[in-house]
Every structure is written in structure tokens, then in C-alpha cells.
Amino acid sequence: MFGVHLLFDGVNTMTDLLRLLFNSLETGSVYALAALGIVLIFRTSRTTNFAQGMIGTFNAYIAAFLMLRYGFNIWLVALVALITAFLTGIIIDTFIIRPAAKVSPISKQIITLGIIMVIIGILPWFFGVDSMTLPRFIPTAYSITILGADLRYNTIFVIAVSTILMGAMFWFIQYTKWGLATRVTASDETTSKLMGVPTKTVTMVSWATAAMLGTLAALFVAPRISVFSNMLLTVQISAFFAGTLGGFSTFFGPVVGAFIISFARNFTQFYISDIWGNVLVYTSILVFLYFKPYGIFGKKPTKKV
Amino acid sequence: MKILNQVENFFGIISKKIGKHPIVPFILFGLVIASIGFLPHTGLMRWGTMGVFAYIVIFTVVAMGLNLLLGFSGLISLGTAGFVGAGALGLGVFINLGFPFELAALMVLIIAGSMGALIGLFSLKVEGIYLAIATLFVGEILRQIYTQLEIFGGQAIRIGAIRFFGFIELSMINQFQRSILFLLITTMMVMMMIIMHNIVKSKTGRALMAMSRSQHAAQAMGISLLKYRLTAFVLATLFATFGGIMYGLYYQNVPTTAWTLDLSLFVIAMVVVGGMKSIYGTFLGVFIIHGIPNLWLKNYFGDISYIFSGILIILVIIFYPYGFVYIWYDLKRLYIKHKLRWMKKQVIKDE
Numbered sequence: 001m002f003g004v005h006l007l008f009d010g011v012n013t014m015t016d017l018l019r020l021l022f023n024s025l026e027t028g029s030v031y032a033l034a035a036l037g038i039v040l041i042f043r044t045s046r047t048t049n050f051a052q053g054m055i056g057t058f059n060a061y062i063a064a065f066l067m068l069r070y071g072f073n074i075w076l077v078a079l080v081a082l083i084t085a086f087l088t089g090i091i092i093d094t095f096i097i098r099p100a101a102k103v104s105p106i107s108k109q110i111i112t113l114g115i116i117m118v119i120i121g122i123l124p125w126f127f128g129v130d131s132m133t134l135p136r137f138i139p140t141a142y143s144i145t146i147l148g149a150d151l152r153y154n155t156i157f158v159i160a161v162s163t164i165l166m167g168a169m170f171w172f173i174q175y176t177k178w179g180l181a182t183r184v185t186a187s188d189e190t191t192s193k194l195m196g197v198p199t200k201t202v203t204m205v206s207w208a209t210a211a212m213l214g215t216l217a218a219l220f221v222a223p224r225i226s227v228f229s230n231m232l233l234t235v236q237i238s239a240f241f242a243g244t245l246g247g248f249s250t251f252f253g254p255v256v257g258a259f260i261i262s263f264a265r266n267f268t269q270f271y272i273s274d275i276w277g278n279v280l281v282y283t284s285i286l287v288f289l290y291f292k293p294y295g296i297f298g299k300k301p302t303k304k305v
Numbered sequence: 306m307k308i309l310n311q312v313e314n315f316f317g318i319i320s321k322k323i324g325k326h327p328i329v330p331f332i333l334f335g336l337v338i339a340s341i342g343f344l345p346h347t348g349l350m351r352w353g354t355m356g357v358f359a360y361i362v363i364f365t366v367v368a369m370g371l372n373l374l375l376g377f378s379g380l381i382s383l384g385t386a387g388f389v390g391a392g393a394l395g396l397g398v399f400i401n402l403g404f405p406f407e408l409a410a411l412m413v414l415i416i417a418g419s420m421g422a423l424i425g426l427f428s429l430k431v432e433g434i435y436l437a438i439a440t441l442f443v444g445e446i447l448r449q450i451y452t453q454l455e456i457f458g459g460q461a462i463r464i465g466a467i468r469f470f471g472f473i474e475l476s477m478i479n480q481f482q483r484s485i486l487f488l489l490i491t492t493m494m495v496m497m498m499i500i501m502h503n504i505v506k507s508k509t510g511r512a513l514m515a516m517s518r519s520q521h522a523a524q525a526m527g528i529s530l531l532k533y534r535l536t537a538f539v540l541a542t543l544f545a546t547f548g549g550i551m552y553g554l555y556y557q558n559v560p561t562t563a564w565t566l567d568l569s570l571f572v573i574a575m576v577v578v579g580g581m582k583s584i585y586g587t588f589l590g591v592f593i594i595h596g597i598p599n600l601w602l603k604n605y606f607g608d609i610s611y612i613f614s615g616i617l618i619i620l621v622i623i624f625y626p627y628g629f630v631y632i633w634y635d636l637k638r639l640y641i642k643h644k645l646r647w648m649k650k651q652v653i654k655d656e
Contacts, residue, residue, distance in 0.1 A: 048434055050570060096619055103626045106381060110577045111622050113570045117615030124608045237445065237566065244438040275453045282442045286427075289439055293431040 018149035028262035029162035034239035035254035037210035043186035053232030056214030089211030247298025335495035342487035370544020376581030379517030387447030390564030392549015421542025580628025
């Protein structure tokens with residue numbers, strides 16, 4: 001991952017540090033977007049959405065396909081992909097999740113596995129078997145150099161978009177009427193329904209938003225790797241880990257967790273061991289979880305006996 | 306009507322005779338499956354089909370372990386694939402180091418079992434989705450170890466012919482010996498089914514079920530959470546590892562990259578789709594998730610077959626939330642309803 005950035009010969013510790021910083025901020029933003037989608041669905045639909053990554057991948061395929069076939073530019077195809085993501089979310093909620101409302105949470109997770117398989121089957125049918133590419137939003141040529149470290153405008157763009165988007169979402173959830181509806185649905189669906197909250201709409205919009213967040217993560221990741229069926233696997237697993245680390249009971253916990261994981265992983269991989277960095281980070285998070293089982297910001301749920 | 310009665314009588318006699326001892330049906334079931342091992346020799350079945358059935362047999366054992374966890378104890382694990390891999394790859398490593406098969410299997414089981422115990426201890430603190438993802442951490446760590454450590458041989462580990470008790474050598478390549486291997490793993494599956502049956506019907510099984518309904522009530526009845534959570538996780542890990550050993554035994558060439566989150570999810574799907582708390586249901590689930598796509602769907606649809614498997618999973622869960630095996634009760638009810646209607650008509654006619 002870092003080989004790409006090695007444009008300069010001299011090994012400068014400050015340069016390395018800055019490079020790692022920029023890189024971690026970029027991957028952290030992507031993880032945070034995915035994690036936010038997962039926690040949104042977890043809170044409103046009471047299920048772990050394993051298909052989050054696959055939904056994003058599907059819409060990234062649509063973007064790449066449009067670009068390849070009709071030669072639209074990246075901004076236009078990204079817009080189209082976000083719209084189709086919105087629709088995908090609504091379709092999945094209406095036709096699959098809502099009929100299964102009475103199913104147990106574990107079975108619901110397996111339903112999302114079913115969604116993964118349906119999408120895996122659809123991909124080669126619609127788009128062929130070759131993997132495709134998507135360019136960066138801002139070409140690589142545009143970049144500034146800080147202390148020898150290369151900072152692409154695209155990296156700044158990714159970080160800025162993610163930060164603004166997440167800030168807007170937190171503001172929305174915290175201060176608007178619909179945000180309040182989301183929060184009460186998350187805390188108790190039955191009671192909110194009795195109080196007249198349109199929980200069905202809230203769940204539907206949550207799925208649509210989560211799908212859009214996933215797609216955005218896919219579009220940001222696509223230039224680094226390429227567009228293929230498992231492109232979001234690492235992102236999704238990291239998003240789960242971020243959710244656990246930050247705590248699923250708040251909306252901002254997973255975002256913080258995402259940045260922690262991204263930083264920890266990049267720095268251990270660079271300074272300690274390329275191979276064992278991940279193992280080290282995962283083990284330390286496990287140990288951390290033993291002492292704080294509900295994450296950094298999580299609260300122990302109160303249970304009636 | 307008469308025919309129906311005769312059929313009923315016939316099956317009644319069989320089920321009465323079989324029903325006397327709970328182990329007999331398992332052995333009969335095993336014999337039916339074992340016969341598949343000899344069909345390819347007669348030309349009635351392709352060798353590939355037998356391979357699919359071997360996979361089903363192996364993953365029935367794995368899924369039974371998860372059923373103990375998911376169905377009976379209400380706990381979830383996303384690290385199953387890691388432990389299946391531990392069984393298969395560990396066996397390969399130890400055999401390649403020069404250990405005899407039996408000792409290698411025992412060592413792998415002990416190592417994996419103690420890891421299961423560690424997760425069990427962990428589960429006392431962590432709950433729900435946090436526990437699920439904690440097990441995912443374990444699975445990911447194991448996966449990293451398999452793919453990075455040189456001892457596992459990079460892409461795949463070759464075990465080659467396996468020597469039992471030092472003198473009987475069985476190889477995958479020889480067709481006759483492959484049938485014997487199939488017979489062997491079927492025997493192992495039947496053994497594990499009987500063990501599972503005994504666990505479930507014993508004090509341990511009852512305690513696990515009590516725990517899954519309500520932890521607090523179970524504790525009030527004097528059930529030690531520590532003891533039974535440990536038991537549940539150790540058993541699930543042992544079953545998964547045992548499945549892995551069967552995998553190594555039959556296929557004798559174990560990939561290092563196959564033990565991912567996807568596989569763990571598939572094992573959960575097998576339990577959920579087949580039937581929680583049901584031993585035959587577990588087999589049915591494995592058959593639906595792995596057998597149906599690989600035996601039929603792939604031949605007709607190729608890559609698109611995934612769509613059908615996905616839709617199948619979704620539909621089964623929506624219509625049979627407790628598992629497809631419970632379709633049996635629906636069929637029975639339907640049968641009785643129709644029979645009663647028939648009898649009523651008969652009575653009216655007679656009058």
C-alpha cells in the first residue's frame with residue numbers, strides 16, 4: 001500500500017510520518033463511512049448487515065460500467081451510482097427485510113448473507129466477469145508536497161467529503177425531527193410505533209442511506225484496487241471491528257473506532273511488522289474488549305429479568 | 306383410503322421397531338449415506354457427486370458444533386471457519402512433521418479445544434454482537450496466520466496418503482481407497498451425531514437450553530454460567546476442528562486461503578436454514594446450502610446459480626424461521642387434515 005507513495009529516495013522519518021498520517025486519514029474516512037452504514041442498520045433494523053460491502057460493490061460496478069460503456073466522467077457516474085444505491089437500499093428493505101420483520105436477529109443476518117449471494121450472482125450476469133477500474137475524483141497529477149510527503153488533492157477531497165457528510169449526519173440525527181425519529185426507532189421500535197413515529201419509513205431511509213454510504217466508500221476505494229466482487233471485504237471487516245471498538249450504542253463511536261483502527265494498522269504495519277501488524281492490532285483490541293466489553297463509548301444495555 | 310392405511314401401518318411398524326433405541330436411526334441414516342460411496346463404482350453416479358457428498362458429510366459435523374452454540378446455547382460464533390482450518394491445516398502440518406495420524410489429530414484437537422476454552426472465558430464478559438465480532442477477530446487472526454506463516458505452505462498444504470495405525474495406507478488418488486475414505490468419514494459423522502444426541506439429551510444439554518432461554522433464570526436454578534459457556538464453546542470448537550480433520554483426511558490437500566468470514570457465514574446459514582436444535586435438520590441445511598447448488602443449480606445456470614441459492618436462503622428463512630426441517634410438521638398436519646376430510650366424505654357416502 002505504501003509503495004505507491006514512495007516517490008522520493010531519501011528515507012526521512014518526518015516524511016514517513018506524514019505519509020502515514022495522510023494515508024491513515026484517507027483509509028480511516030472510508031472505514032468510517034462503511035461503519036456508519038453498518039451501525040445505522042444495526043440500530044434501526046436490529047441486524048448485522050453483512051451485505052453492506054456487497055451493496056456498495058454492486059453500485060460501484062454500475063458506475064464503472066457506465067464509464068466504460070458510455071464514457072461519462074467520474075462525477076456523473078458517481079452521482080448515478082449514489083442514486084441507484086438509494087434505490088437498492090429501498091428495494092432491499094421493502095422486499096426482503098420488511099417481510100422478515102418477525103424473524104430472529106440471527107436469521108436476519110443470514111438473510112443479508114442471502115442478499116450477498118444474490119448480488120454475487122447478478123454481477124457476472126450484468127457486467128461480465130472482467131474486473132473494471134474507476135479513476136480518482138481529482139487526477140493524481142494535482143498534489144502538494146509537505147515536508148517531502150506527497151499529499152494528493154484527491155486525498156484531501158476524500159477526507160473532506162467524509163468529514164462533512166458525517167458531520168451533517170450527526171447534526172441531522174441530533175437536531176432534526178427526522179433525526180429524533182431515527183433515534184427513538186433505534187432505542188425502541190414498538191414504543192415509537194405506538195407514539196406515531198413512522199418506523200417503516202425510518203428503516204427504509206436508513207437502508208437507503210447505508211447503501212449510499214457503502215457506495216461512497218466503494219467509490220473512494222476503487223482507484224486504489226480495482227472494481228471486483230470482493231473489493232470491499234477488508235473495508236467491511238474493518239468497519240465491523242470499528243463498530244465493536246467504538247461501541248454500537250452510539251452513532252459516533254464507530255467513526256472514532258474506524259480512525260483508531262486505520263491509524264493503528266498503518267503504523268504497526270510500517271514500524272513493527274508488515275505481516276504481523278494486523279494480528280497485533282486485532283489481539284490488542286480483543287484484550288481491550290475484555291476489559292471494556294461494550295467499546296469505548298458503549299454503555300451496558302439495561303435488561304429486564 | 307385402504308392404501309393410505311396400509312402405508313401408515315407399514316411405516317408405523319418400522320418406526321416402532323426403530324424407535325426403541327435412539328441410536329438405530331442414526332446408524333441407518335449413516336448406512337444410506339455410506340452407500341453413496343460405492344455408487345460411483347457401478348457407474349450410476351459421477352465421482353464429483355461423491356466429492357460433494359463428502360463435503361456435505363464433513364460440514365454436517367462442523368454445523369452440528371455450531372448448532373450446539375447457536376441453537377442450544379443462544380451464542381454466536383463467526384470464527385468457525387478458522388477452527389475448521391485449524392483442524393485441516395494443523396493435521397497437515399503435524400503429519401508433514403512426521404507424527405502419526407492419530408497423534409496429530411489428538412494434538413490438533415487439544416490445541417483448538419484450549420482456544421475454544423479461551424473464547425468461552427471471553428464470552429463471560431462480552432455479549433451479543435460484540436461477542437460475534439470478537440469471534441470474527443479470532444477468525445481473522447487465524448486466517449492471517451494460515452496465509453502468512455511459512456509452515457502452512459503458502460497456497461496449500463499437501464498431506465498425501467494417510468497411514469492408519471502405522472500400516473493401513475489410504476490415498477485420495479486411488480478410487481477404491483477413496484470409497485473407503487468416504488466410508489470412514491461417514492462413520493465419523495454418525496459417531497458425532499450420536500455424541501451430539503447424547504450431549505443434547507444429557508444434563509449438559511438441558512443446562513445449555515435453560516441458559517439460552519434466560520441466563521438469569523438459569524443461574525437462579527443453580528446452573529453455572531462459567532462452566533456451561535466454556536462447555537458450549539469448547540464443544541463447538543472441537544466439532545469444527547474434528548470437521549477440519551475429516552477434511553484433511555478426505556481431500557488430503559488443504560488450501561490456506563479458504564477459511565474466511567464467508568465460510569463461517571455459510572456454516573451459520575446451514576444451521577439456520579436447516580433447523581436449529583435438530584440433528585437431521587443440520588444435515589438438511591448443509592444439503593440445501595452446499596448440495597443443491599453444487600449438484601444441480603451449477604450445472605444449469607453456472608455462475609448465476611448464486612442468485613438462486615441466495616433467493617432460496619431468503620425464502621426458507623422468511624417462511625420457516627426455525628429451519629426447513631420443520632416443514633415435516635406442516636406436511637404431517639396437511640396430511641391429517643386431508644385424511645379427516647376424506648374420512649368425513651366416506652361417512653356421508655355410507656349414510
